[in-house]
Amino acid sequence: MSPAxxxxxxxxxxxxxxxxxxxxxxxxxxxxxxxxxVMEVSDSDMKTTPPVQLEIAPKGGKAVCSYGGAIKVSKLNYNYDYKMWATTHGWHHMGSPLTAMMFGRLNFKGPKMEAMENMGPFAAFLKLVKDVPATVPAS
Incomplete structure (x- = not known):
C-alpha cells in the first residue's frame, strides 16, 4: 500500500x-x-509500510476522491473520518463488510452507524482495495 x-x-x-x-x-x-x-488504509502485516490516505470530497453532486497518497492528515476525527486495517490475507479474502468486521478480518475506526447505513458502497470500496494491483514486498 504505497502512495502510488x-x-x-x-x-x-x-x-x-x-x-x-x-x-x-x-x-x-x-x-x-x-x-x-479522510479514509486511512493500511496492511497490518506490513509493519514498516506506513498507511495511506484518501480524501473524499463532494464535487458536482458526487463523492469524488480528490487525493490518494501518503498521510497528510495525522489526527483523524472518528465522527466523520475512517481508519481501516487488515492483514494482507484479510484484504484479499474480505467478503462482506459486516462479516469481515464480525470475524476480525477488518479493523475499523470511524462513524459506525454511518458505515452501517452505507454497507453496499462500503463493500464496493473493500473490493477496490483488493482489486487495485499492488506489489507485496518480500519478507
Missing part, C-alpha cells in the same frame, strides 16, 4: 458509480466542515 497505489485506488474510486453516486449525499457531507472525509 493509493493514487490508483483514488482513480478506481472515481471510476466507480457505486462510490461516487451512492455516497454523494449525507455520507460525503459529514466531514466536519473541512470539505472532505
Amino acid at each position: 497505489w493509493a493514487q490508483d485506488l483514488c482513480t478506481a474510486w472515481n471510476n466507480s458509480p457505486t462510490l461516487t453516486e451512492k455516497l454523494a449525499g449525507s455520507w460525503v457531507k459529514n466531514n466536519g466542515g473541512k470539505g472532505y472525509k
